[in-house]
Amino acid sequence: MCGIVAYLGKRKALPILLEGLKRLEYRGYDSAGLALANGKLSVWKSEGRIARLEERVGQQPILSTAGIAHTRWATHGAPTEENAHPHCDQSGKIAVVHNGIIENYQTLKVFLEKKGIQFSSDTDSEVLAQLIGHLYQGDLEDAVRAALKETKGTYGIAAISSEEPDRIVAACNGSPLVIGIGEGEYLIASDAGAIVQHTTQIVRLGDGEVAILDRESFRTTTLDAKPVEKEIDDVEYSLEEIELGGFEHYMAKEIFEQPKCLEDSLRGRMRLEDGKIVLGGLSQLSREIVRARRIILTGCGSAWHTCLVGEYLLEELARIPVEVEYASELRYRNPIIEEGAVVIAVSQSGETADTLAAVREVKEKGAMILGIVNSVGSAIPKETDAGVYLHVGPEIGVASTKAYTGQLLVFTLLALYLGRRKHLSESAFQAYLRALERIPDQIQTILELSDSIRIAAKEWVDRENWLFLGRGFNYPTALEGALKLKEISYIHAEGMPAAEMKHGPIALITKDMPVVFVATKNSQHAKIMSNIEEVRSRGGRVIAIATEGDDEIRARADHVFYVPDTLEPLQPLLAVVPLQLLAYHAALLRGCNVDKPRNLAKSVTVE
Ligand code: G6P
Numbered sequence: 001m002c003g004i005v006a007y008l009g010k011r012k013a014l015p016i017l018l019e020g021l022k023r024l025e026y027r028g029y030d031s032a033g034l035a036l037a038n039g040k041l042s043v044w045k046s047e048g049r050i051a052r053l054e055e056r057v058g059q060q061p062i063l064s065t066a067g068i069a070h071t072r073w074a075t076h077g078a079p080t081e082e083n084a085h086p087h088c089d090q091s092g093k094i095a096v097v098h099n100g101i102i103e104n105y106q107t108l109k110v111f112l113e114k115k116g117i118q119f120s121s122d123t124d125s126e127v128l129a130q131l132i133g134h135l136y137q138g139d140l141e142d143a144v145r146a147a148l149k150e151t152k153g154t155y156g157i158a159a160i161s162s163e164e165p166d167r168i169v170a171a172c173n174g175s176p177l178v179i180g181i182g183e184g185e186y187l188i189a190s191d192a193g194a195i196v197q198h199t200t201q202i203v204r205l206g207d208g209e210v211a212i213l214d215r216e217s218f219r220t221t222t223l224d225a226k227p228v229e230k231e232i233d234d235v236e237y238s239l240e241e242i243e244l245g246g247f248e249h250y251m252a253k254e255i256f257e258q259p260k261c262l263e264d265s266l267r268g269r270m271r272l273e274d275g276k277i278v279l280g281g282l283s284q285l286s287r288e289i290v291r292a293r294r295i296i297l298t299g300c301g302s303a304w305h306t307c308l309v310g311e312y313l314l315e316e317l318a319r320i321p322v323e324v325e326y327a328s329e330l331r332y333r334n335p336i337i338e339e340g341a342v343v344i345a346v347s348q349s350g351e352t353a354d355t356l357a358a359v360r361e362v363k364e365k366g367a368m369i370l371g372i373v374n375s376v377g378s379a380i381p382k383e384t385d386a387g388v389y390l391h392v393g394p395e396i397g398v399a400s401t402k403a404y405t406g407q408l409l410v411f412t413l414l415a416l417y418l419g420r421r422k423h424l425s426e427s428a429f430q431a432y433l434r435a436l437e438r439i440p441d442q443i444q445t446i447l448e449l450s451d452s453i454r455i456a457a458k459e460w461v462d463r464e465n466w467l468f469l470g471r472g473f474n475y476p477t478a479l480e481g482a483l484k485l486k487e488i489s490y491i492h493a494e495g496m497p498a499a500e501m502k503h504g505p506i507a508l509i510t511k512d513m514p515v516v517f518v519a520t521k522n523s524q525h526a527k528i529m530s531n532i533e534e535v536r537s538r539g540g541r542v543i544a545i546a547t548e549g550d551d552e553i554r555a556r557a558d559h560v561f562y563v564p565d566t567l568e569p570l571q572p573l574l575a576v577v578p579l580q581l582l583a584y585h586a587a588l589l590r591g592c593n594v595d596k597p598r599n600l601a602k603s604v605t606v607e
Helices: 015-026 048-057 104-113 125-136 140-148 239-243 250-256 260-264 280-290 301-317 354-364 379-383 403-422 426-446 450-460 476-487 498-503 525-536 568-591
Strands: 005-009 033-037 040-047 068-074 094-099 155-160 164-173 178-181 187-188 200-206 209-214 218-224 295-301 324-325 341-347 368-375 386-389 466-471 492-497 514-518 541-547 557-563
Touching: 005 015, 005 094, 005 155, 005 164, 015 033, 015 048, 015 068, 015 187, 015 386, 015 466, 033 048, 033 155, 048 104, 068 094, 068 155, 068 164, 094 125, 104 125, 104 541, 125 140, 125 155, 125 187, 140 164, 140 187, 140 209, 164 187, 164 250, 178 218, 187 209, 218 368, 239 466, 250 568, 260 403, 260 426, 280 368, 280 476, 295 301, 301 324, 301 341, 301 403, 301 476, 301 568, 341 354, 354 379, 368 403, 386 403, 386 557, 403 426, 403 568, 426 568, 450 541, 450 557, 450 568, 466 476, 466 498, 466 525, 476 492, 476 568, 492 498, 492 557, 498 525, 514 525, 514 568, 525 541, 541 568
Parallel strands: 295 324, 295 341, 341 368, 368 386, 466 492, 466 514, 514 541, 541 557
Antiparallel strands: 005 068, 005 187, 033 040, 033 068, 094 155, 155 164, 164 209, 178 187, 178 200, 209 218
């Protein structure tokens, strides 16, 4: 997500910080800022990319040798100059850059406001700066520790005080930070890639640890000030390797980071301690949404597939009638929007032209519009009445993977949130929460199938026509599996409800036709087993996604990829992962550029 870089040494900090930010820009790029200590703190911020920040400060003859900097990918608050980091406390003596999400920021904000502190941004991060400032009594190290003890959530932070210009304090919990040890200088970065050109000697800060950097030395402690001995690593990566986190492609990185991204997305929203779902972005309108008479879901590409799952989820769990529309059709169809209609627009980028136009069309007709979007501050959230962000971080690979599961997760949370207010019993709701909590770990186990999926893919990648079939909750997964395969490997693939096969596509089945069945154990399992038989009896070859322990299917398929069991409405979150891996390996085996497939664009801003 966001990026941090900081410097304390003998050289001018400004060019080192700007260059470090540029190297981190791939993590987030909607706004940026930096603070330099030079007698007082000088802070610059700007909306947009680092080049704009550079234009703003680049010409200043600043001699400061200590500073902190940040490039933002917004989670709380739009990507504006006010919301950009660093955030300062009210006195302007302390500046903080923060990666992560402070879950209890609202409670802390109310506490600080009661003490007379005025906030100047909408971010969770400013709360940290204000809290550190409030607790500051001349020792930054103590104030940071005291503030973090009150904080719930994830953070990687760097803090500086104008009263202690020879010191930077950093801390980390669930959001990585490394300390770079140079010759007579120290650096901090959220990603070693920002600083490897200055030093390859790196200390990785652990969760719950604080680093205190002075000009001559540095030390690490726990939040309780107990000293921690750290090992120094020698990193020798190319920059690209570091940005890709050791993966060959962004698509692979994004597939493999899904457990962590979904945990991030769940954080603070699914509260097991008091058995609640909290969707802050919808709280103002929750009564109207619960009373919705009809919901229309719209999007394009993979987002349209998540809308199909959304339809099943919202009807099953919240018992609200749902329609799904391609945004490109909805925008021109003169749709009927009656009293009580709620439209939900789904988009990773928040910029897709057809989805944006559909939003504007239904807005004209008076619908309430909600957004499920990944990119904070993009065009669609600006036009909607309320919404839920995915919080899965920037997606760079053109084929959607973590944004897809992120959208499914938000739909699941929304359906449960509405369901509990309508028909869902407390015990059923709690069972869903417990199952949802396990999803990130269950995806982790599915990722271990990667090698066996690659081996199986080798056998099939020269076949030019594939079918993907599923029923019920697995039907949209079949569509998404086919889309993933065709968009990055250029194999022709069709997805459809399994029962539809007999109305035409069955004519295509031969021994050269791989048919992928999404056949997890659920209410339609017996039906899909019959469909498998229909394919086999015509010589078709079967690849199955099945639930662990389903031995019956092993005897009927050429390859089976097992996923852990979960409640039926949550199965799309798991069953899609082997299909993402299948498409990825097939594309690589066919020598395709998986991150930038031909003719496609990540963000389609034309009709
Ligand atoms: C493009 C991308 C797809 C994406 C679709 C919708 O076609 O290649 O991966 O699903 O746009 O994009 P959005 O940003 O609105 O989710």
